[in-house]
Amino acid sequence: MKGVSTQKKSTGYQRVVLKNSAPVLENESTRLSAVEFKQFIITGLKILYGEVGAALTFDVLKYDEDSRTAFLRVPSRGLVKLWSSLTLLGSYQDQACAFRILQVSPFLLALTGNSRELQLD
Amino acid sequence: MSVDVCEAPHCQLVCENSSFLDEENSLVSLVQQLHFNYKVSLLIPDCSSAPSHLDSVINSFSSFVLIKNMPVSEFIDKDFLETAVYPGSVCALSYRTRIGEDNCVALMPNGRLRLSLDRHSYHLLGIEGKVSKFRSKGRHIVSVDLTDSSMAPGGRGYDRLLSGLTCRLPLTSDFLLSHQQGVQSCLKSLLSRYDWSELRPEVSTKVLHQLTCPSDLGSCDAYSVMDWLGAVDAGISSSSIGSSSSFLSTYTCPGPQRMATTALSISVSGFLLPHHVQILIMEVRQFLEQSSSPWASLTVHGFTDNVVSCCENEHGRLRGGVNFYTLLMSKGHDYKLLIVTGSHDSCSP
Numbered sequence: 001m002k003g004v005s006t007q008k009k010s011t012g013y014q015r016v017v018l019k020n021s022a023p024v025l026e027n028e029s030t031r032l033s034a035v036e037f038k039q040f041i042i043t044g045l046k047i048l049y050g051e052v053g054a055a056l057t058f059d060v061l062k063y064d065e066d067s068r069t070a071f072l073r074v075p076s077r078g079l080v081k082l083w084s085s086l087t088l089l090g091s092y093q094d095q096a097c098a099f100r101i102l103q104v105s106p107f108l109l110a111l112t113g114n115s116r117e118l119q120l121d
Numbered sequence: 122m123s124v125d126v127c128e129a130p131h132c133q134l135v136c137e138n139s140s141f142l143d144e145e146n147s148l149v150s151l152v153q154q155l156h157f158n159y160k161v162s163l164l165i166p167d168c169s170s171a172p173s174h175l176d177s178v179i180n181s182f183s184s185f186v187l188i189k190n191m192p193v194s195e196f197i198d199k200d201f202l203e204t205a206v207y208p209g210s211v212c213a214l215s216y217r218t219r220i221g222e223d224n225c226v227a228l229m230p231n232g233r234l235r236l237s238l239d240r241h242s243y244h245l246l247g248i249e250g251k252v253s254k255f256r257s258k259g260r261h262i263v264s265v266d267l268t269d270s271s272m273a274p275g276g277r278g279y280d281r282l283l284s285g286l287t288c289r290l291p292l293t294s295d296f297l298l299s300h301q302q303g304v305q306s307c308l309k310s311l312l313s314r315y316d317w318s319e320l321r322p323e324v325s326t327k328v329l330h331q332l333t334c335p336s337d338l339g340s341c342d343a344y345s346v347m348d349w350l351g352a353v354d355a356g357i358s359s360s361s362i363g364s365s366s367s368f369l370s371t372y373t374c375p376g377p378q379r380m381a382t383t384a385l386s387i388s389v390s391g392f393l394l395p396h397h398v399q400i401l402i403m404e405v406r407q408f409l410e411q412s413s414s415p416w417a418s419l420t421v422h423g424f425t426d427n428v429v430s431c432c433e434n435e436h437g438r439l440r441g442g443v444n445f446y447t448l449l450m451s452k453g454h455d456y457k458l459l460i461v462t463g464s465h466d467s468c469s470p
Contacts, residue, residue: 034369059370062357071355073372106132107344107461108351110443113422115159118390120187120216120297120320 030095034063037070041082044089049081056081061108069102071111079104132443135460136343141406142454151446151460152402152421156229156429157214158393160422161401162354166334167414168385171326175387178404182322185299185392186308187216189316192293193226194286196234197267199274200310206232206267210301211308212394215294220426221260224292227428232268235428236292237261245290248282262428297392322391329353329384336379338416338449343459345375347447350418353386393421402448409452420447430462 032040038060046054056078061071074082086099103111139146171179195201196213205211206228213228225237236246243250243261250263271278286292300307305319335341335349352372389397398421405417423430423444430444443463450456 038369057371059372061352061370061372062355063369071357073370105443107347107443109347109354109420109447110132110351110422110445110461112162112351112354113160113420113445115422115424115426116219118159121189121295121318 030093031065032068032092033065034060034070037063037068040089040092041072041086044085045081048085048088053081053085058082071108073108076106133462134343135458135462137458137460139456139458140454141456148402148448148456148458149399151458152398153395155421155423155446156212156395157227157424157427158395158398158421159424160388160390160420161393161398162350162420162422163387163401163405163417164350164353164384165405165408165412165414165417166332166381166384168412169328169383171385171387172408172412175404175408178400179322179324179387179389182389182391182393182397183299183301183303184319184321185297186304186312187318187320188296188298188312190293191296191315192286192291193236194283194291195311195314196226196228197272197274197279197283197286198311201308202267202274204307205300209268211298213296213298214392214424214427216297217295218426220428224294225426225428226292226294226296229429232266234265234267236263236265237428238263242290242292246285247289248285299392299394301394301396320391322389322393322397325388325390327386329386330382332381332384333374333378334381334384335375336377338418339451339457341375346449347459347461348372349375350420350447353384354388354420402450406450409450416449416451418447418449420445 041058042054045056049056056074058072058074058078061073063070072082083101083104086101089097089099091097103114105111137147139148141148196206209230209232211228212230213226215224215226218225220237224239224242227235229235236250237253238246238250238261240259240261243263246263248263248265250261253260253262265272265278265282269278270276272282273279298304298308305312332353334353335346338346341349352374357372398419402419405419408414409417425444427444443461446458446460448456448458
């Protein structure tokens with residue numbers, strides 16, 4: 001028996017997963033724990049969007065303290081708020097910093113197979 | 122075309138429940154039509170070590186070659202046509218070129234040469250092509266069948282393409298190239314002219330302990346399954362999963378759940394061909410029949426910057442370039458196939 005179905009995500013609820021690097025900091029020796037990292041992002045949301053923005057739920061699925069790379073998960077309705085607040089977050093504890101979004105996808109599985117990470121030379 | 126920044130990247134998900142015994146199942150054609158694969162990830166629960174025959178199959182995947190700064194005109198060199206293109210045993214893809222931004226080139230085993238060019242390059246080349254479906258103003262797709270009689274050396278079509286690639290648009294790029302009979306032995310004259318290196322697919326094997334997994338994968342919805350497989354593949358630790366009250370993450374394994382004492386996770390990345398995937402599927406099916414593992418999942422990722430998707434349709438990338446499929450195999454002959462393509466793909470199952 002063969003069944004085929006095609007689904008397009010409705011605009012109701014959709015998870016979007018971001019793979020981004022944590023702040024590129026002026027002082028490279030500064031270390032952030034996963035909790036500090038999430039709090040930093042919440043602060044950024046609050047600065048840009050106020051208390052309502054800071055209430056946006058997002059998950060830090062994985063955080064690597066050494067490379068300062070993280071997987072974030074956010075409902076699709078919150079993608080623009082989260083992405084824009086990451087873009088505009090410019091300082092951490094009086095140090096200049098910048099976030100760089102590496103990849104965005106509705107599927108976490110898509111983030112584990114990015115051929116642009118293939119380094120052969 | 123403007124980008125709607127208010128919307129998350131769109132994707133298309135196709136789910137198919139079928140059987141390996143069904144002659145009309147689309148799995149075989151899907152595997153064969155995706156010529157350029159970047160990564161294959163395998164997950165087998167309740168398995169503590171890779172069986173020897175599976176290991177040997179993975180390690181026998183043929184090597185591929187990275188050629189630096191090779192002119193695209195080499196693909197229509199007479200010697201290359203005779204030894205590689207006409208027998209249908211070679212495929213190549215431009216390396217480190219970004220689809221939608223740079224000029225990208227792909228040579229498929231059936232002898233089709235596909236170029237994705239910006240407007241200026243397209244006009245310089247002087248070969249008839251089509252406007253890109255996804256970026257109508259700045260991109261054109263040129264597709265040439267090198268096995269066609271009009272493209273035989275000396276013919277008008279051949280001469281026009283040769284003059285285009287050598288005089289008007291002397292495109293060069295780094296290429297990933299693979300030959301079924303072995304690149305070094307069959308393409309000696311080509312390799313002697315350029316800087317090249319032979320590479321083998323990179324294999325990573327991990328044994329996961331105390332893995333929280335869905336007790337019945339078939340009963341979970343496709344999105345939950347793929348999220349969970351992605352979490353395992355990304356190495357998201359068990360402490361991050363299954364803890365809905367955690368400050369950091371509320372992600373949980375789709376339920377009902379069970380604890381797998383061990384699970385085997387293998388990933389192979391490089392320049393992988395369809396027959397590699399086919400062999401791997403056969404081996405995993407055989408292993409499932411003999412082992413206690415209830416299921417196995419195989420995810421195949423295509424190259425983000427590929428010029429073609431399945432059925433030789435155009436592939437593009439706006440913000441995603443998503444291009445993968447997951448095969449969930451259970452004991453017996455049934456399987457579930459999940460195909461995901463991005464908004465800039467016209468892949469049809």
